[in-house]
Amino acid sequence: MVQPATVDSDRARGLQRAETWCNDCLHHAEISMEGLPEDLPIPDICLRLPLLEMRQQEPDVSRQDRRAL
Numbered sequence: 001m002v003q004p005a006t007v008d009s010d011r012a013r014g015l016q017r018a019e020t021w022c023n024d025c026l027h028h029a030e031i032s033m034e035g036l037p038e039d040l041p042i043p044d045i046c047l048r049l050p051l052l053e054m055r056q057q058e059p060d061v062s063r064q065d066r067r068a069l
Helices: 007-012 042-048
Strands: 017-022 028-032 059-064
Touching (some): 007 042
Antiparallel strands (some): 017 028
């Protein structure tokens, strides 16, 4: 089984933020990877979303390159 990318592996690629959204309500949030544990799998960032109601739905995550912003 292929292991998911981690915060550390994405930082090594120069990525700084993760874009998260709920597949049910389509709520969207961008989360900085600053301060997150290096070994945290990227898909687990959804578990750190601030909205409790989103945690009970079906969140998803993608990595975003925000260096240009």
